[in-house]
Amino acid sequence: MPHLPRTRHRTSSSKPGRGRTHRRTTAVAAVSALALTALAACGTSSSDDGDSDGDSGGNADAAAPLDPGTKVTLTIDCMPPAAEKAELKQWKEDVAAFNKKYPNVTIEGKQTDPCLEPPRFTAMLKAKSQPDVFYTYFTDLQQVLDNDGAQDISAYVNDKSVPALKDMDPNVLNVLKKDGKTYGLPFSNYTMGLLVNRKLFEKAGLDPNSPPTTWEGVRSAAKKIAALGDGVAGFGEYSAGNNGGWHFTATTYGLGGDIVSKDGTKAAFNNDTGKQIVDNLKAMRWDDDSMGKTQLLKWGDLQKQMAADKLGMFLAAPDDITYMVQNLGAKYEDFGMGPIPGQQATLFGGNDYMIKKGSSPDQIKAAIAWINFKFLTVGKGQFDWARTKADGLPVGLPQPNFWTGDSKAKDDKARAASSTMPVENFQAFTEKPVTGKAEPPKAQEVYKVLDTLMSAVLTNKDADADKLLKTAEQQVNQVLANQ
Amino acid sequence: MTSPPALSENKTRPSPRTDSRVRRPERDAFMAAFKRNLTAHAFLIGALLCFSIFSWYPMVREFILAFQKTENGETVWAGWSNLTYIFNDPAFWQAWRNTLLFTGLALLLGFAVPFAVALVLNEFRHGRGYLRLLVYLPVMLPPVASVLLFKYFYDPGYGLFNRILESVGLPGQAWLQDTDTAMISVVIAATWMNMGGATLIYLAALQSIPGELYEAAELDGAGILRRIWHVTIPQTRLILSLMLLLQIIATMQVFVEPFLLTGGAGPEGATLTVVHLIYQYAFTFNNYGSAAALGLVLLVLLAGFSAAYVRLSRAGSED
Numbered sequence: 001m002p003h004l005p006r007t008r009h010r011t012s013s014s015k016p017g018r019g020r021t022h023r024r025t026t027a028v029a030a031v032s033a034l035a036l037t038a039l040a041a042c043g044t045s046s047s048d049d050g051d052s053d054g055d056s057g058g059n060a061d062a063a064a065p066l067d068p069g070t071k072v073t074l075t076i077d078c079m080p081p082a083a084e085k086a087e088l089k090q091w092k093e094d095v096a097a098f099n100k101k102y103p104n105v106t107i108e109g110k111q112t113d114p115c116l117e118p119p120r121f122t123a124m125l126k127a128k129s130q131p132d133v134f135y136t137y138f139t140d141l142q143q144v145l146d147n148d149g150a151q152d153i154s155a156y157v158n159d160k161s162v163p164a165l166k167d168m169d170p171n172v173l174n175v176l177k178k179d180g181k182t183y184g185l186p187f188s189n190y191t192m193g194l195l196v197n198r199k200l201f202e203k204a205g206l207d208p209n210s211p212p213t214t215w216e217g218v219r220s221a222a223k224k225i226a227a228l229g230d231g232v233a234g235f236g237e238y239s240a241g242n243n244g245g246w247h248f249t250a251t252t253y254g255l256g257g258d259i260v261s262k263d264g265t266k267a268a269f270n271n272d273t274g275k276q277i278v279d280n281l282k283a284m285r286w287d288d289d290s291m292g293k294t295q296l297l298k299w300g301d302l303q304k305q306m307a308a309d310k311l312g313m314f315l316a317a318p319d320d321i322t323y324m325v326q327n328l329g330a331k332y333e334d335f336g337m338g339p340i341p342g343q344q345a346t347l348f349g350g351n352d353y354m355i356k357k358g359s360s361p362d363q364i365k366a367a368i369a370w371i372n373f374k375f376l377t378v379g380k381g382q383f384d385w386a387r388t389k390a391d392g393l394p395v396g397l398p399q400p401n402f403w404t405g406d407s408k409a410k411d412d413k414a415r416a417a418s419s420t421m422p423v424e425n426f427q428a429f430t431e432k433p434v435t436g437k438a439e440p441p442k443a444q445e446v447y448k449v450l451d452t453l454m455s456a457v458l459t460n461k462d463a464d465a466d467k468l469l470k471t472a473e474q475q476v477n478q479v480l481a482n483q
Numbered sequence: 484m485t486s487p488p489a490l491s492e493n494k495t496r497p498s499p500r501t502d503s504r505v506r507r508p509e510r511d512a513f514m515a516a517f518k519r520n521l522t523a524h525a526f527l528i529g530a531l532l533c534f535s536i537f538s539w540y541p542m543v544r545e546f547i548l549a550f551q552k553t554e555n556g557e558t559v560w561a562g563w564s565n566l567t568y569i570f571n572d573p574a575f576w577q578a579w580r581n582t583l584l585f586t587g588l589a590l591l592l593g594f595a596v597p598f599a600v601a602l603v604l605n606e607f608r609h610g611r612g613y614l615r616l617l618v619y620l621p622v623m624l625p626p627v628a629s630v631l632l633f634k635y636f637y638d639p640g641y642g643l644f645n646r647i648l649e650s651v652g653l654p655g656q657a658w659l660q661d662t663d664t665a666m667i668s669v670v671i672a673a674t675w676m677n678m679g680g681a682t683l684i685y686l687a688a689l690q691s692i693p694g695e696l697y698e699a700a701e702l703d704g705a706g707i708l709r710r711i712w713h714v715t716i717p718q719t720r721l722i723l724s725l726m727l728l729l730q731i732i733a734t735m736q737v738f739v740e741p742f743l744l745t746g747g748a749g750p751e752g753a754t755l756t757v758v759h760l761i762y763q764y765a766f767t768f769n770n771y772g773s774a775a776a777l778g779l780v781l782l783v784l785l786a787g788f789s790a791a792y793v794r795l796s797r798a799g800s801e802d
Binding site: 118119122123125126143145146147148149231240241242292293294295296298357442444445448451452455456459460475478482 | 553554555556557568571572573574638639640641657659660661662745746747748749750751752762763765766767768769771
């Protein structure tokens with residue numbers, strides 16, 4: 001406890017013998033100064049190292065592919081943890097295969113589970129302690145750039161270093177660009193849809209192959225599912241940890257609305273669309289009692305309810321199913337997906353790899369070669385579906401889905417051939433893809449404001465929709481004005 | 484000390500020999516004392532280094548960060564803009580209101596309940612050891628486990644508390660999901676989790692009160708309440724006031740309980756606290772400048788409070 005020593009020190013200074021106390025104070029100050037100097041020195045050397053890396057030799061022709069004889073070491077985020085045996089085995093196989101072509105590139109994987117935790121990630125960027133190749137969410141670009149954390153790799157990314165580049169969804173590539181410069185390459189992506197529990201749908205007399213596509217339909221289905229009783233909720237929604245704001249955004253996009261104006265300076269949700277969302281949630285929660293009593297839920301809570309067959313529907317990405325199967329003992333065949341209600345647009349997100357600022361040209365080339373081999377080549381690495389099936393891992397989820405053109409055709413075929421789950425359960429989601437839309441600027445700060453709105457609607461029967469939307473609008477305007 | 488004439492000679496005409504003769508005994512004494520306490524100094528260096536690296540340096544760094552801004556890789560001096568930002572954030576005032584409410588309620592419950600429990604325990608002649616263990620047990624549980632236990636108790640659907648209420652014909656409550664009851668629910672959980680330590684400290688203080696004082700009070704015809712008021716409280720005043728200070732400092736920094744019970748903000752921000760807002764600024768919004776500025780405001784307030792408290796208690800002890 002830091003308070004007690006402070007009190008004791010104060011007592012000792014009031015005693016006779018000021019000279020001794022003074023010497024003690026001087027000694028303390030000297031040691032503190034030494035410690036501060038040492039820390040400052042550590043900080044300086046780390047930053048110096050980074051700079052010198054950037055200036056170090058290597059092949060200066062950025063557009064040229066990596067020379068197979070190049071000797072370089074890379075540290076890389078998100079190597080599967082030991083508990084994920086099959087995934088780790090695949091990682092090691094891929095490193096061995098990669099090293100056949102590039103025998104002098106040493107891949108040092110860093111096991112982190114989960115791959116990214118926002119507090120750890122933020123601290124890592126501040127300390128500039130990220131690996132040479134580090135994992136980020138699509139929404140992290142501005143944060144990374146604010147911390148001067150990523151290398152501009154525009155000159156290195158071309159159809160030679162990433163042959164399938166032309167077949168990659170331009171929307172996905174664009175979120176990794178700022179002012180025309182590329183800072184990352186995708187790992188995976190998702191678009192949001194309506195996840196349904198097929199067992200509960202059938203029990204309630206609903207068709208699980210045709211999930212509702214409008215909010216009226218969702219409300220009606222939720223009522224029927226909740227009528228099953230035994231603590232079953234028809235529809236679930238988040239309202240804590242900023243997740244409520246995230247889902248309000250997804251719902252708004254689905255109905256063709258927006259969260260901020262096109263120029264990004266004003267809130268754009270205090271309108272009929274916003275009111276429709278709030279009123280519909282309020283009606284489901286309080287009039288129909290179809291959303292369960294437990295609220296203030298955040299990511300992980302709804303998945304638990306659905307895996308336990310206590311929840312009929314919620315907005316989700318396909319990998320929520322993987323989480324429920326791998327972590328909560330659920331079965332793939334019990335779930336299905338439909339498009340987001342409204343279908344005007346859907347929120348998309350994902351994750352990617354960036355390369356640490358200050359990496360040498362050879363490190364950058366080696367990193368791109370590895371990312372291309374492991375994550376961006378149809379039939380190899382993460383897209384080797386036959387191997388994934390053989391290793392007992394799931395195949396068939398519509399994620400990642402960033403391919404277009406020939407690559408998409410090839411990947412879809414390979415995925416279907418090795419599918420380990422009834423892919424027809426996701427047909428409603430995949431057959432009419434909804435246009436993806438990126439998250440708003442200052443996403444987390446905006447979500448914090450909208451979280452309050454969501455928690456009010458779901459916990460306060462008398463919540464005033466107009467007042468809530470107006471207050472949220474004012475606060476989001478303030479957030480945007482503070483950019 | 485040297486004699487005045489010698490000192491005056493030194494001042495007018497410095498002489499290295501005279502100077503060294505004058506200073507040597509003092510330096511020798513210092514060196515002798517230093518050598519004598521060498522082991523103690525060696526131990527001290529470790530502690531000083533730890534405090535320097537993990538407490539004092541972060542404090543200095545926080546102070547600097549509060550006046551800086553990092554954008555597009557450049558850190559620049561931001562003047563008062565971080566403070567302006569936090570004062571303009573509507574969540575700032577809400578977080579302070581909530582924190583003060585939590586502190587007030589936590590003092591009401593967290594200060595009075597452990598003292599009352601200690602008074603009761605002190606009266607037991609048998610099984611005191613078991614009871615002490617029972618009271619201290621929640622402190623030994625990992626905080627996360629305790630909080631999750633309460634999260635289950637409070638659940639409006641299947642929670643224990645509503646089951647109990649319903650079994651006696653009372654309506655279930657929304658507990659953490661109602662703006663009116665969310666904060667008190669958090670306080671109850673926090674008090675249960677943390678009261679063990681305070682109870683043991685109060686119990687130790689109570690046991691140090693000489694029995695004769697109670698006997699004298701009894702002979703004078705004092706009942707239980709008067710004995711507590713005129714004997715127990717004056718005799719434990721020092722420990723009570725110290726615990727009050729520590730508890731205020733600790734409760735103003737509440738984070739874990741609301742973070743786990745309500746996701747931090749709670750219904751309509753009813754359990755958003757200052758430290759959670761600092762956490763959000765730093766780790767959700769990547770706005771370290773504002774986080775540091777808010778941390779500084781909290782530090783100044785707590786330091787001011789502590790200083791005022793020390794001054795008041797000194798004045799009280801001199802009276």
